[in-house]
Amino acid sequence: MEHFDLIVIGSGPAGQKGAIQAAKFGKRVAIVDRRESVGGVCLHTGTIPSKTLREAVLYLSGWDERGVYGEDYRLKRDLTMEDLKQRLQITIRREVEVISNQLARNGVTTIAGAASFLDPHTIRVEGGDGKATDYRADHFLIATGTHPVRPDGVPFDDCRVIDSDGLLHLDRIPHSMTVVGAGVVGIEYAAIFSALDVEVTVIDGRDSILGFMDREVIDEFTHLLRDRGVTLRLGENVKHVAVEGEQVITDLVSGKRIRSDIVLYAAGRAGSVNTLKLDHAGVEFDRRHLIPVNGSYQSNVEHIYAAGDIVGFPSLASTSMEQGRQAVSHAFGHGVRSLPETFPFGIYAVPEMSMVGMTEETLTEKKIPYETGVARLRETARGQIMGLDQGMLKILFALEDRRVLGVHILGEGATELIHIGQAVMALGGTLDYFLNTVFNYPTLAEAYKVAALDAWNRLAP
Structure with missing residues (x-):
């Protein structure tokens, strides 16, 4: 029976980064996924497809240019789902190649098939051909993600x-x-x-x-x-x-x-654990089939870890990657520094939204004195060039020492812009950074300075 230092079940963001991190520690690693292609839910049905669909919609519908050319502007009229899915297939195919190459380059063994536990240190993998192979490992990382909940009584037909x-x-x-x-x-x-x-x-x-x-x-x-x-x-x-x-x-x-x-x-979504036979390994899960973990992402069985959507909120690809890395680092005795208080959130709606740090509601609840500075994206020259008539950027900072406590953005590019605020927060920066910094002109990033000046006006005696 083949033996590994770590077997990762699931090849989404948490599984990929966990496997690669363990390989970089010099460990013998395998990653198992029920699909023939790696990438997990994130790549095949979740994050990447929805964001690619969004990008195709904004481009082909001419949405991004309507602020300049008018509400009736369309790049392609009579859009079809086939038009939208064309871009999706290209993206998925290329991402599979990138991920597969990363795993291979780091010496990670990939195994296609459905995994289930036989005991706390052994799994059985059943391939598409019906053949079953058993593998043993010192440590496991469960990163199987989630699937949509289908309430009883709802006539799902995958059509209407x-x-x-x-x-x-x-x-x-x-x-x-x-x-x-x-x-x-x-x-x-x-x-x-x-x-x-x-x-x-x-x-x-x-x-x-x-x-x-x-x-x-x-x-x-x-x-x-x-x-x-x-x-x-x-x-x-x-x-x-x-x-x-x-x-x-x-x-x-x-x-x-x-x-x-x-x-x-x-x-809602539920954890994908139904076929894992976690009871054979003694691993507990809750009524939503999510696996409770401690701060190091250990389940109730100390050598079995879980990371990503399977452990619940925040269920973001970005945080899942970090969780996978942290879990494996703990498993093999390596310290890892992380800053969860500055993890960003991105909502890829139309327009985008993104945030880092605390909200006004949280600050009020915690009785932390604060002030705000707000900028409208249309106030920047780049916003005018892009035809933006919507969007805002808000900075929250402490009254006591002007330290940045949170940044909240609505508008196109929000999920990129947020990283400026994230970096300043992670380094303990204050409002003065934005007041004194020179931003490229014209850029949407200038909104940080506009918001900081708005805040300064509120502070002025």
């Missing part, structure tokens, strides 16, 4: 009633769409399809969307969604979903009835 995985297999762009769930996935797809002029209705039982984000940013984003025709039914719950002819009828508990071409269910 779909989850986020099924959305990628649509054969046509719908005229109308109902999105159940206003979390990150639901909001991203609602915003992307509304940019295609699809009539979108979003339903969620909560009274607000994306509760972990800054409220001012979310209020502005909500206004932008409504301004382009998105209907938000918040504080509403679904009673019944039924397919009638070519339409789907969604009845709400309140008595409202919504008709649409398709219904996208994005009401």
Whole structure:
């Protein structure tokens, strides 16, 4: 029986980075994935497909240029799903090549097949040909990710009633769409399809969307969604979903009835552990099939680690990579320095949103005296050149020592711009950095200086 120092189950971001990190420590490593191609959920059905779809929509629909050429501008009229998916296939194929090459270059053995535990140190991998092979390891990293929850009673048919995985297999762009769930996935797809002029209705039982984000940013984003025709039914719950002819009828508990071409269910995800037989290894998981871990990403079985979406919030590709690296570093006795308080969040809606650090709500709750500085992206020359008429950047800083406590951005390029604020925060920087720094002109990054000057005006006696 072949023996490894580490076997990683799942080849998404957490699995990839964990495997490569262990290989760099000189360990013998294998990575197992049920797919023939590496990349996991992130590459094949999650992060990369949704962001690639977004990029294709913004380009082909002419969305990014409408601020200059008018609301009726279109780069390609009569867009089809095939147009959008063309770019997706190219991206996935190239990413598979990049990841496969990275793993091979670092000497990581890749094994295709479904893994399940036989005991705490042994797994069995069943390949697509039905053959099973057993492997042993000193340590394991479970990084199998999550899958969309499909509530009982909802008539999923992968055609008109779909989850986020099924959305990628649509054969046509719908005229109308109902999105159940206003979390990150639901909001991203609602915003992307509304940019295609699809009539979108979003339903969620909560009274607000994306509760972990800054409220001012979310209020502005909500206004932008409504301004382009998105209907938000918040504080509403679904009673019944039924397919009638070519339409789907969604009845709400309140008595409202919504008709649409398709219904996208994005009401949560569950851990992908069903086939792992974790009980054979003694590993515990919760009712959502997520694996509880400690600060070093150990499960209740000390040599079995878990990282990525399978451990729950924040369920971001970026943080998953870091979790995989930290888990493996701990497993092999290597110290690792990390700054979780400056991990950025990115929401790839239309427009983008991103944040790092604390929100106004958190600062108020913790009774930390602070002040804000706000810039509108249209206030920058680059914003005018790009035709931006929306978007904002907000800096939160401590009144006591002017230390930057949080940065919140809404607008195109937000997920790139946030890293400037992240770097300043990680290095303990203050508002004065932005006041004294020279930014390239014209750039959107100048918004940091505009926001800092706005803050300075608030501080001036």
